[in-house]
Amino acid sequence: QQQVKQSPQSLIVQKGGISIINCAYENTAFDYFPWYQQFPGKGPALLIAIRPDVSEKKEGRFTISFNKSAKQFSLHIMDSQPGDSATYFCAATSNSGGGADGLTFGKGTHLIIQP
Amino acid sequence: GAVVSQHPSWVICKSGTSVKIECRSLDFQATTMFWYRQFPKQSLMLMATSNEGSKATYEQGVEKDKFLINHASLTLSTLTVTSAHPEDSSFYICSARQGPPRAFFGQGTRLTVV
Numbered sequence: 703q704q705q706v707k708q709s710p711q712s713l714i715v716q717k718g719g720i721s722i723i724n725c726a727y728e729n730t731a732f733d734y735f736p737w738y739q740q741f742p743g744k745g746p747a748l749l750i751a752i753r754p755d756v757s758e759k760k761e762g763r764f765t766i767s768f769n770k771s772a773k774q775f776s777l778h779i780m781d782s783q784p785g786d787s788a789t790y791f792c793a794a795t796s797n798s799g800g801g802a803d804g805l806t807f808g809k810g811t812h813l814i815i816q817p
Numbered sequence: 818g819a820v821v822s823q824h825p826s827w828v829i830c831k832s833g834t835s836v837k838i839e840c841r842s843l844d845f846q847a848t849t850m851f852w853y854r855q856f857p858k859q860s861l862m863l864m865a866t867s868n869e870g871s872k873a874t875y876e877q878g879v880e881k882d883k884f885l886i887n888h889a890s891l892t893l894s895t896l897t898v899t900s901a902h903p904e905d906s907s908f909y910i911c912s913a914r915q916g917p918p919r920a921f922f923g924q925g926t927r928l929t930v931v
Contacts, residue, residue, distance in 0.1 A: 734918040743921035745823070745910050746861070782868040791860060804851045804863040805912075806919060
């Protein structure tokens with residue numbers, strides 16, 4: 703059972719455009735939703751994260767939108783740059799166990815920003 | 818962000834041998850670390866949760882006798898792939914939580930079994 707569904711699988715965006723990646727979760731116990739950026743051969747790097755008590759969080763060009771009732775959250779990358787080309791993973795976890803729960807990842811989105 | 822160091826970054830071993838991968842949290846203490854496995858162009862799958870001072874918790878389908886985990890201190894966890902076979906070839910990544918729930922990842926270890 704895939705607990706976090708991510709789409710699209712791949713995405714091509716022109717430089718300066720907005721990249722949008724969507725995720726949906728099933729487990730209502732999830733209460734922390736991070737996004738990770740991964741370059742080939744490297745470990746994932748934490749990009750931005752949100753908790754369900756807010757509907758939006760913005761850090762620089764990156765924004766997370768969160769819809770608790772729909773159990774969906776999305777990543778928006780504004781003014782997308784070629785350096786943003788990478789694989790992006792959404793994830794979810796429950797913090798109720800004091801941090802003892804691992805992350806459940808979406809399948810990833812391969813983002814390509816064309817110059 | 819916090820720094821998690823993983824070593825080695827890549828390793829090639831012969832079939833039947835064992836390989837040890839280290840994961841260190843460099844600037845914080847982590848009572849819990851996590852080990853993930855990632856196949857090419859696929860997502861990360863949680864293998865096990867490493868608990869300092871106690872036994873690791875393995876996800877369903879992960880052989881605990883094949884993937885030995887030791888959390889020796891608050892800054893070090895090791896994963897040993899025992900009697901490695903070509904199907905164990907993969908990208909192994911550890912993570913540690915700083916002030917849960919923020920999780921930081923190591924740079925990963927590319928294991929190739931020949």
